[in-house]
Amino acid sequence: MRVSLNWLKDFVELPSSLSPKEIANDLTSKTVEVEEVIDLAENFTDMVVGEILAIKAHPNADKLKICSVAVGLDEPKEIVCGGSNLRKGMKVVVAKPGAKVRWHGEGEPVELKETKIRGVTSFGMICAANEVGLEDLYPMQDEHEIIDLGDLDKPAGMAITEALGINDVIFNIDNKSLTNRPDLWGHYGIALELSAIYDAPFKPINPVRALPENNDCRISLNAGDVPRRFSAIYATDVTNGEAPDLIRKRLMVIGQRPINLFADITNYIMFAVGEPTHVFDADKVEGKELRVRFAKKGEELLLLNGGKILFETSDEYVVVADQKKPLSLAGIIGGEDSGVTDETRNILFESAVWDPSYIRRASRKLNIRTESSLRFDKGIDTYRVDLAKSMFLDILERWDIPLGSIALVGDQHPLPTARNKIKINKTFICSRLGMEISDNFIDSTLKKLRFDVQKQGDTFEVIAPSWRSTGDISIQEDIVEEIGRMIGYDNIPIKPLKIELLKPVIQPQVIMEDRIGEFLTLSGGMFEVYSYPWSSEQLLRACGYAEETLLEMADPPSPENRFLKPSLIPNLLHIAERNYRTEGIMPEDVRIFEVGWIFLNKQGEKYSIEEEDLPLQIKQCGGLIIGNDKTMVFREICGLALDSLSYANAVGIYPKISKEQKNFPWIHGRANVSIYAGKEMIGTAGLVSGRILRALGIKDRFVGAFEFRLDRLTAMVIDNRKIAPIPKHPGIFYDLAVVFDENVAWQEISKIVYKACPQIRNVVFIEDYRGKNIPAGKKSVAFRMELRDDNSTLTAEMADNIAKNVLAILFEKLGGELRTS
Template sequence: MKISYKWLKELIEITESPEEIGVLLTGTGLEVEGIEEVESIKGGLKGVVIGEVLTCEKHPEADRLKITTVDVGLEQPLNIVCGAPNVAAGQKVIVATVGATLYPTGNEEPLVLKKSKIRGAVSEGMICAEDELGLGESHAGILVLDTDLPNGTPASEYFGISSDFMIEIGLTPNRADAASHYGVARDLKAVLNRAIKLPSVESFAVENHNLPITVTVENEEAAPRYAGVTITGIKVSDSPEWLKQRLATIGIRSINSIVDITNFICHDLGQPMHAFDADKITGNKIIVKTVAAETPFVTLDGQERKLSDLDLMICNETEPMCIAGVFGGLTSGVTAETTSIFLESAYFDPAWVRRTAQRFSLKTDSSFRFERGTDPHMPVYALKRAALLVKEIAGGTISSDLIDLYPNAAYDFEVNVKYRHIDRLLGKPLDKSLIKTILNGLDISVVDEDENGFLAVVPLYRVDVQREADVIEEILRIYGFGQIELSAGLSSDFLSDFPVNDPEKLKMRLSELLAANGYNEIITNSLTKPEPQASLGESVFGNPVKILNYLSEDLSVMRQTLIFSGLEVIAYNTNRRQKDLKIFEFGKTYHELNGKYSEKERLALFISGNFQEETWLEKSRDVTFHDLAASVNQVLSAMKVKNVEKEAADANIFQQGITLTLNKKPLVTFGLLKSAITKKGDIKSPVYFADFDWDYLLRQYNYAVQFKEVSRFPEVRRDLSLVVEKKITFEELRQIAYKTEKQLLRSVNVFDVYEGANLEGKKSYSISFILQDDQQTLTDKVIEKSMQRLITTYERELGAVIRK
């Protein structure tokens, strides 16, 4: 962002040099990246003076050259050879003396004047034409002046050449309040304890009602405040030099007087404005609304754009005229033929402007400010100020009441601040009166103060100051970072409440656990192809989230699962003879269902190939379901998750698999992927996949250490073999056991399963039960009673046959 030093001096008293102001601003957080002198004529015509031609004679060696003597206020006149046809004795002329640097019109390289000999005659300077000075295009002859100024007067004084300094600030995104000269002056006000001088607008007055404009705001969410006024009888022309120079200093090209005024107000007060040709406002109606999707609209750059139904538009009775807060329309802007205007000054919601500007890739001075947050209290003052400037520069009459639609006024932010927090974060206790002086200098009011703290009332234009830490940062940046002495030992502190379950720390802990078990982490693209996901059916993951401006079909949708990105990694490695793989990924998935979008965090595990390499002691073997199950259990154990229940996994994805649920909500699904899925990734070997709902898993983590005394009494094992229907799973047997023997049963394990021709339609389980009493040693009688209770329950509920 560029700031004019002279412009800044009009707002606040400045006796410091531009360099000193740069140091002060950098100290407040508005880092000055450079200071450059800017002159209305490049080079400022230094070394160029007014002279008087005393004599003019023909050069003896050249018909087109003349030898002159020119009085430039020195003791002796200068000898100058001149080739201009109109040079003559007695003329007042512009002379570039030896050592002067000129920037001729159309020349890229500057011209440095040196003492020289031209056809044998000494020449001690140059009598200049208009183009040689960079003042215009003419080279017909030298400039002949009509002036009584004494010889030797600097040409810059005659031409009224002005000089200014451009201060370039690297504005951080949070400092929307400083995106103007007024905003920068507010920081200087707090640092220097000097008052700001804003021009008065008390002379603003409605002069007639010849051009009333009706304004309707249909979308108050996107346009919380909208103000405007009409001015008739204006004459659009070039801007005065002072306005051109102000804009030129900060790199803005002058267009015409009306547009220049709106640009001036934008950079002066931070309030973007727009001027409409009132004759183009059909029906004398302004309607602030959204329009139908795909509505064509031609912007000021002549490009046709297709609007969406989320683009806020400024419309007349029949058509859109301007993209609110972003860019004007081609047909409704001010031209040389414009005689009446409607001036707009508004507060638009930052999110609406940001979305539209990003969608159209339009970054304007207006959108830069609106999308960061402007001051809702500024539109009316800025409107009056602009209207008065229009009357001063372009003439005209204010011909309507000032319209100000502000149905839901916003209130200042309120932040509770504790003095002990200020001292703790600053690392140095500050006097309470100094704290209040700094805050008052920043227009932050201190109310409800007691010995412990106060309530800070923060103005709306400080959108970045809404927390206690923000207020303390404001105190620090004005007090000065350099005034905080370094302590003997380094330390840090914070005010934020951090969650007990830090997701990043838990991710790191699990990553280390998986890496220790042979897994490698992968990070894949969230953008993917639509075809593989679509093959699973919409019922599995919902509808895909499509990219509106995708670069290729291969990157046109957001991924709905981590399956296919993981398979791409497996295929890539397999094709390079790296077939034994154990990989994991933390990543997000994206879904759309019934018009609602969601984003979920997942943890995925993949294993494929051999579980271990072949050695002299043991042969290699393929990975199995139980290898993946062991890893899943390790993750659940590390996250301290217990009491999960089992269900069958989705048959659309898994050839065989299990879903572990907690409180009837899926926690992790794992198993062998269907070959139809792996073949889509050109993978021939089996791939086992586990998909954790990381968000849900994270919520289950309990960092508290749980323990109990180790029992002093021995545990007892009893085995049981039973024949049941083939469809009955071990999980059902386990749950029945725990439900039946709640007091003594510690664990249940299956150590043998048999299916054979002699057990048609049935299956035999051999199960071990561990029994223990924490209060006493178990007797045979108690043990037999518990086992009989289990047998009876299995026989009654499952029709089990107990094998003796």
């Protein structure tokens, strides 16, 4: 959020000695995080008001003119310009040498220098609005039009920021730091904080004045607890022209585009006090009645942003409607058909407060995020309506906005914001902050923050202001935080913490998961990934999951991601597909796995914790690889699954050919094996169905995947760990490729290699190969040995001798021969 220093000064008298940087630092340390301080004057350095004294033709260019311009120096300067609206006596924006502008409004700013244009020396530049970032204040009729400052009563040579009243400083505040402070989504709330920080006089908005009641218009609420307050004002005989200059400039400096009088007034009120408001064209409201109700199935609403909503259900979304149709989506966005235009003559001004949980849910489900919804979903107090109404009336009076009559239509307040009361003991405050604090400091600090405080003995009864009672201040710790931040966390003395070291808790489940991940990463060459707990509907459908088997979220992150994932494989396939399409990544490099929870929609089966019964959740491990050899992919993915379980010391695990794969609809119908733990099937491994690969656009490659339950494995794991000293001498990795008969199994090979020599500490399978230079009925098996001696460092010669011994034993027992080509 962008906050204007000049705007803040409307509400608080800040000490003149304060610099913007000091204000930013104090706000960051005590209230909200200021990410950047922007001095607008720096963007307009060496830009001044100029007055055109004379114009003559350029001798070498028909479309250019030579202007004699007063710029506040001893003599006028000649500037070459191609503006289409140049005239004698015109006040313009002149960028002098040294200023930075964007040529024709494009690219990065370029520093100007005095230069010759078609043979004529030009002092600087007469600027168009888009060249200096003023297009919102001075919309261009054509690309050659320069800024016409009109009847601006400012002398030539005055800095343009001073002349236009935009010599301001902007604080760019991180929105995340405002999440729990809905009162700070406007300048009024930030000013209140600065008033407390500096004990500076605050200038509150006047109470809303009484208005006569209007009997021609009505309001009605029929949407449950969603509307907490709804108020409307009716004004006649208005003219929707241009907003007052100050309002337009205030909006421009905080990054908002001025639109028209009433759109700008509502935006001005929202950024001033944090209360979104809306203006309807009263003549487009059927029956002159604003009805807050639920949208009906089949109704349509054209939105101000050009979008359209077709309501597919009833009693889900709240709208503000007239007697025939919806006019706006309550608290989120207005409707096109009832919006104000240049022809608007009578208006209905709405100021309301809505249930934050409803706004948050509706805006997410419809994927519509606006400045209004951002504020309402944080929880605005209902009394902020009074600030908005008072400011609306003040603007009409201050700038003498022409109108006929103005009256109150109605103000319904079914759910007033209750001020939270908290009792807190001084000892509690001091113990939590770790320092002694006086009663007077506690009392004065809270009162500066607009809390009401009553002291009884050692206890304070604190009543939070309404704007802090919508979820921000509710418990004792919140009061401690208020006092602590006003002290300044840097000023709280540092004390060492007392730590009691306890014996570590042995967690077999965690150890097992770590072992599986360690094997897949180090030995399997796989990368661990983390995915969201949901999957897209399209992806789940492609993977064969029927909608009735899925768990739908009540508040999904987006309409297409409304189902919790029933398997790890769909999201792994999505990650693989994205990497498959990424230039520079070989498909064979995609080797990923995930350990995470899946969510099943099974009647009668629950995941129970102390507080409640939840839908069935199972922790699983899933993995995926891509390759161009179907047989190799199948063998490797099965080996990775089973070997990872073996590495985790799980016993009683074995593969079994099974046709029962209904829980794994993504698996290939014939190229799969089931994984059993004892008599229970806990997972599967094999190739992914070609139907799914075609749907994902993965061509000319095969994908292997495995998935197994982790919750069934803890009882199958035995602890056979042995404590051994850290090796004193480094090891050597030695690779061999040996040709065997086709029927020789890796398990048999690895056992013989392990026993061949005591210096062999580990044996890892790399690959097997059939093809060129390998005789029919044979295969080449590559493996890696880890060699290490406890008494000395192995030399290359010693490693070669160990390898020769291994080859001799393999030849003797299995007929294996070293592969030479």
